[in-house]
Amino acid sequence: MKASQYFSMSLFLLILLISCPWLISANPHLNNFLGCLDSFYSNDIFKVIYTQNNASYSSVLNATIQNLRFSTPTTPKPLVIVTPLQTSHIQATIRCSRTNGLNLRIRSGGHDFEGLSYVSQVPFVVLDLTNFRSVKIDVKNKVAWVQSGAILGEFYSEIAKRSRTLAFPAGICHTVGVGGYLSGGGYGLLLRKYGLAVDNVIDAVFIDVNGRILKRKSMGEDLFWAIRGGGGGSFGVVLSWKVKLVSVPSTVTVFTIRKTLEENATNLVHQWQSVGHKLPGDIFSAVTMRKVNRNGKPTILVAFSSFFLGETNALITLMKARFPELGLKKEHCTEMSWIESILYFGQIQNKSIDVLLDRSYKSPLNAPWFKTKLDYVKNPIPKAGFEKIWSKLYEEDAETAAMAFIAYGGKMAEIPESATPFPHRDGNLYHIAYTVGWDGEENTKSQRYMNWIRKFYSFMTPFVSKSPRGAYVNYRDDDIGTNKKKGETSYAKASVWGRKYFKNNFEKLIYIKTKVDPHNFFKHEQSIPVSV
Structure with a gap:
């Protein structure tokens, strides 16, 4: 490392520790991770880093945990939570987690039924996309761009503001994060009319293991196919999705x-x-x-x-x-109206549709x-x-x-x-x-x-x-089988659960995974494995 690079890193850490003394840690994984951020340093990076010494750490971690089975004193906690404000923060988190051998868990809404978006058995970082929640509706062309950190309720509310006769075929639990939901398929009230949510995705913005920003054309049809139902946390980070809006009657x-x-x-x-x-x-x-x-x-x-x-x-x-x-x-x-039916089936009583914007609402479902x-x-x-x-x-x-x-x-x-x-x-x-x-x-x-x-x-x-x-x-159900704790597994072991989720599509998912993430950086207990 050149002297200028040593100086740059030292200056970065000095500024970081002066500005955020709660970051001081005896954990070498964490210190190395923070040091790695030097190459992506920007003044607002301090706003998005939460370590276990930070007073807000627990509230940020627990804010979207939906299943308290995975929020106990013995549940493993992330070394650091990153809540990115811009794309470069995500690229830095991927790079620095990878460089320092840290497992990366990606969370949009915290609804993973086995807690895999915020729990790991090895040292890990949580990339929480809560700040990536923009929704842009194009009524004329019946399309929308929605970021992965938005919840379904925020997406639905934006649609309803602009049209009574447009909708999106997704679920009734409005606090579910768009990113995880679309990554797995997504069914709802309109599945028999318009199919699953992913059947109506037409483009996406994606960051791969090398930090490249890709859209449908540049990622290729194989990867675009895989991210629409192959499960979150296997291929990379989807920043946003372009979807078709569908027609519904006003009543x-x-x-x-x-x-x-x-x-x-x-x-x-x-x-x-x-x-x-x-x-x-x-x-x-x-x-x-x-x-x-x-x-x-x-x-x-x-x-x-x-x-x-x-x-x-x-x-x-x-x-x-x-x-x-x-x-x-x-x-x-x-x-x-369609939007009111979301409250009806969500068993939300005596509330206006503004409740759909409440990310902390605890669903009675x-x-x-x-x-x-x-x-x-x-x-x-x-x-x-x-x-x-x-x-x-x-x-x-x-x-x-x-x-x-x-x-x-x-x-x-x-x-x-x-x-x-x-x-x-x-x-x-x-x-x-x-x-x-x-x-x-x-x-x-x-x-x-x-x-x-x-x-x-x-x-x-x-x-x-x-x-x-x-x-x-x-x-997600870890009773049907899991990878090993560090994510490595045999094809035979992964096939036990993989074929239950994906049937014959599992083979294609392995092929694509091996091509786009050959060293298996993006992994968890039920992530798609690479071929040996």
């Missing part, structure tokens, strides 16, 4: 009809399996199930919910023709501590199967459990498995999401709840997809 209709077992719920849900996936694409159809107490006795409450791109009368006519047994009536239905799993169903579950399912939901440790069936078909059946890394398309009647959740007062029972959902998942094996048993990367 949509929603309904929820609840039935207990004593009100013929078993027969209705059994029949729904043959109806839901055949409905027109204008309808989103879901069924949820959980144990409740009615008149002092336990039963199963089954809720049939739908979202319809049209008015009430048209929906009633359609449902009378397709599913008359449900008994849909006008009083069950509510007309509203998930408990503070939770475990979730997901399956795909290709053949209807028999009535006898439902009787067995009900008996499992009656178990004591299932007191906080719930199941949700989401109908496929429509546009989902028209898109080829290989169109994006997400392969679960034609042939799936619906998917099942299983969730068990608890709050702090019940934390002593956490292992019982975890054991229950794992046993229940095993019990469901005869009823769901096989060879492989499908899974969804945005419903």
